[in-house]
Amino acid sequence: MSAEMDTAVITDKTKEIRELTCIVCPVGCSLQATIEDGNVLDVEGNSCKRGREYAVDELCAPKRTVTSTVRVEGGFLPLVPVRTAAPIPKEKIDQALFEVAKATLEAPVRIHQVIIADVAGTGVDVIASRSMPKTVGTYPASGAKTVLVHDACV
């Protein structure tokens, strides 16, 4: 599969066409990027402008959003899901995962709270993907109305 997707077709001495699948959204457009001397000259096959940006990034400096979990003390659940606030360079993923694995948190946690600032020196923060209230009794925290049925007993 990867061989098929990374086919490089040399059209002349300097130009080549690279086939890519856009991963920006689930449509997964097939892109054809024309490259010369490491520069992307043209992108075809994209159905929105994000596809063009993706192809340029992917061929010059590929980036990915990293998602993982962090241990939390005293929370409703033992883990809080986290993600990078923006895609980070692919070669920084291992270092980012290493820093995430070392991190611990204390409940409560707010959604989008910064968990690790400037992860792996990327300038991008790792943020919480959900709120995590303290213990079972306090959840859900945001004013949930639970039905009381005592008065309706038959």
Next chain:
Amino acid sequence: MSRIECDVAVIGAGPAGLAAAERAKQSGAGRVILLDRDRELGGILNQCIHNGFGLQLLAQELTGPEYAEHFINKTFDSGVETMLNTMVLDVTRDRQIIAINSDEGLMRIDAEAIILAMGARERNRGAVTIPGTRPAGVFTAGAAQRFINMEGYMPGRRVVILGSGDIGLIMARRMTWEGAKVEAVLEILPFPSGLTRNIVQCLDDQGIPLYLSHTVISVKGEERVEGVTVARVDENLKPVPGSEWDIECDTLLLSIGLIPENELSREAGVELDAVTGGPVVTDEMETSVPGIFACGNVVHIHDLVDNVTREAWAAGEGAARLVTGKQPRGATIRTRAGDGIRYVVPHVVHVQNLADRDVRLFMRATHPAENVRVEVVVGDNVLFSKFERVVRPAEMLALTIPAGKISEQAIADAGRRGEEGSKNGPELVVRVTPRDVHKRGGVQA
């Protein structure tokens, strides 16, 4: 036994139930109660910590928990009442729900309308009958996802994944990032069943090989999985003798599809579609039992949560129209899957709705195709069509018929001409046609 009365009761608080309950309340229903057996709202979204949710509907790339929290907050704000840790045991044709939880014991809920939003279950080893021993270490991909992302346990270190469904692909990357070695992903069909973007970012990125037209023919190990034997399959999906080899591993993940969870629907006497495995529904998302609605994976398996939410909004609005006495009246027309289409949801459309509002049809292609038109046909008239550069069975198609595009007159005209196979009157047939057939002046059979 406790007794509760409400306008709308929603069973299941995943993405479908959340959106349906909130929309029913916003659309004029009085008391709306949302029931779930889990300890919190959000359903399976809570364990889907990867990004890719909400691109179409919220124009942001969110993780599952973020998408859930967005709709949980909306649900609370709208005044929907929620009951967690509550198991629904029975649903009846006259819209009674029997449910149980440890605070209230057994209770009876009488609802004007019920919305079924129970989601789906994963196919397990029994569903594909893999020979071999029965050691520990065989998990469905979703069970492994819950262990790793919510409970904090690693199910294994050397992994083989059977099936190329999206959850399996996502788990291949997730387990690699948590330090496991994913040896291979095997897909029995000649094409992947997950989204292309997941093949790229979950397998290609991690250097994990995908073997199409391959399957596991035996599981080895006594206490714990020690390996699997895999083989290539022929066009009849039978293993090719001599093609088999062994892969050492301690874990086998199964990502071999989802089955709509319709035990309660069956109890209530709701008619099910043999192709989707879910209820037959109208464009109001009402089932064959009046007052019982359904939406989300309980109706058909979705690949994008955005489409689940859209479908749930239709169910919420439909239920609210019922309880406020505003249901559409008059004629209905059935939909049918034509050439190149496996199924169409909804199964029945109100003619009045086609005139008054946009009507959205969801469908899946039978096989991959490029440069096609997806057409809505009544009789031999193409009444609406949309160009698609690529259609794939893994990726659900949505077709929105604009209000007034298909008139009552067009349906009546087609009905009078008496198209073949239309003993039940005219049908809305959805089919896939190569883009340029009309230019050539003919329609392929």
